[in-house]
Amino acid sequence: MSSGDYQTLLKSVKNKGVVFTAPKDADAAIMFAQNGAKVLVGVDSTEAAQKLQGVANLSTHQLYVGDHLQVEAFFSLAIELLGNVDIIVANAIRADVQDWFSPENKIPTNVRPDMTGVQVNMYGQMFAIHYGANAFRKNPSADKVFVIDGDAGDIADQTPILKSTIESNYSNPQGLDSSGKTENWRANIINPTLADQVLLSRGKPYALSGVSDKISRRHAILVAATIQSSLESVVVIDGALVLAPYPDIALHGLKKVKARLLFIKRAMLAVRKISANQDKIKKWCTAAIIFGCTSLLARKLLYKIVLRTEPQQQVIATSMTKKLSWTNYDIFIGERAIAVDSHSFWSAMWSSKRFFTLPSGLKCVAKRRSKTMMSFVVTELLNNTIIATYEPTSYSYRKAGALRLFAVGHDQLDLTAIFMAIVIMIRIDKDTQAGIASGAVAGGGGG
Numbered sequence: 001m002s003s004g005d006y007q008t009l010l011k012s013v014k015n016k017g018v019v020f021t022a023p024k025d026a027d028a029a030i031m032f033a034q035n036g037a038k039v040l041v042g043v044d045s046t047e048a049a050q051k052l053q054g055v056a057n058l059s060t061h062q063l064y065v066g067d068h069l070q071v072e073a074f075f076s077l078a079i080e081l082l083g084n085v086d087i088i089v090a091n092a093i094r095a096d097v098q099d100w101f102s103p104e105n106k107i108p109t110n111v112r113p114d115m116t117g118v119q120v121n122m123y124g125q126m127f128a129i130h131y132g133a134n135a136f137r138k139n140p141s142a143d144k145v146f147v148i149d150g151d152a153g154d155i156a157d158q159t160p161i162l163k164s165t166i167e168s169n170y171s172n173p174q175g176l177d178s179s180g181k182t183e184n185w186r187a188n189i190i191n192p193t194l195a196d197q198v199l200l201s202r203g204k205p206y207a208l209s210g211v212s213d214k215i216s217r218r219h220a221i222l223v224a225a226t227i228q229s230s231l232e233s234v235v236v237i238d239g240a241l242v243l244a245p246y247p248d249i250a251l252h253g254l255k256k257v258k259a260r261l262l263f264i265k266r267a268m269l270a271v272r273k274i275s276a277n278q279d280k281i282k283k284w285c286t287a288a289i290i291f292g293c294t295s296l297l298a299r300k301l302l303y304k305i306v307l308r309t310e311p312q313q314q315v316i317a318t319s320m321t322k323k324l325s326w327t328n329y330d331i332f333i334g335e336r337a338i339a340v341d342s343h344s345f346w347s348a349m350w351s352s353k354r355f356f357t358l359p360s361g362l363k364c365v366a367k368r369r370s371k372t373m374m375s376f377v378v379t380e381l382l383n384n385t386i387i388a389t390y391e392p393t394s395y396s397y398r399k400a401g402a403l404r405l406f407a408v409g410h411d412q413l414d415l416t417a418i419f420m421a422i423v424i425m426i427r428i429d430k431d432t433q434a435g436i437a438s439g440a441v442a443g444g445g446g447g
Helices: 006-012 023-034 046-051 068-082 116-137 160-183 197-201 217-226 253-276 412-434
Strands: 002-005 017-020 038-043 058-062 087-090 145-149 186-190 204-209 233-237 240-244 284-286 294-299 304-309 315-321 329-333 336-340 353-357 363-368 376-380 385-392 401-405
Touching: 002 006, 006 204, 006 217, 017 023, 017 068, 023 038, 023 046, 023 058, 023 087, 023 217, 038 068, 046 058, 058 068, 068 116, 087 116, 087 217, 116 145, 116 160, 145 160, 145 217, 160 186, 186 217, 204 217, 217 233, 217 240, 304 412, 315 412, 329 412, 336 412, 353 412, 363 412, 376 412, 385 412, 401 412
Parallel strands: 002 204, 017 038, 017 087, 038 058, 087 145, 145 186, 186 233
Antiparallel strands: 204 240, 233 240, 284 294, 294 304, 304 315, 315 329, 329 336, 336 353, 353 363, 363 376, 376 385, 385 401
């Protein structure tokens, strides 16, 4: 359990230059000022400014964070008034974001929706980070910290627009923490709205001793601004403080090694489970034009290709790699076995040709038609006559393409063997490009 003394933390902010980009945490701003910090608060209304009047060491200035020129002028004033900026509390987050995705939305389609919430929550924080970082760079002290506010209020039903606007409040601390390692600043976040319950349940209590009143946001801001660790999520849960793990923390050194070993262990367990139930690994593509309604199933760990009917799932043909090889295959159509190989084990990885004999006895070769495109041709060896071609129509993951047959008079067995040979060539080509003896099969539709 982490802990800290309230009075000790308050003493540590003495003579610090503290900036709040919004007046909603007036009690925290007053707390800093009363304990010797020099504070500047951005206010968006006369009423907000009046609530902070008369507090020693505390100044206010009109600020709309959605305007980058106002934010630039605000931080220039902060340097002038405070001398140095040591703590930046970017707390200009608002919940009243118009939800134009709602069915109740009556805004005409030709009218621009109210973007004020987007300007404040997204652009406002970006501007504060940009100009705040410039202010930090002018401060030679190594004790500087960004405190990002991730709390848009107690909202029972967060709208999609609101969630999108506060997403940056959860991801920006990661970038600030990374850059801070070289620029001597820290970055922490309070009450991350988008943190899920699993993440929060893994948090460690932070015991803040010496507090006479109820734990609230101002205590979370104080801890986030003074704790020397980074990156921390300081969360108020049921009247207590919790340091929740940050999901995007970069791992270094021994932690990184342990994380990788844990990943390898889990991957091995997953492979064992998959090996016990091969039907879970499936990559499908269609060949409906040639064989009616069919599908192609590739089982990755077995290097096995299965051609089935749809929806009956009757096996038409299968193909498996030979022992000690991932580039030579055997095709099985019923009780017939057809060898597809390069005639040389050692040249298999480098050869773009595979030889096979059709069930009718015709000797054929399948080879690449182009060095730059995944296109193939099947020719008869004796007369060098083209009997099939394959041209890709898509270079996406599924590798769709068109198979054209010129094998007049050949029966269904020959057509099946030609189709399987083309699929094998696509599989070998993909595995060779990947540089590993695995990979998904890509098959093409007939034409």
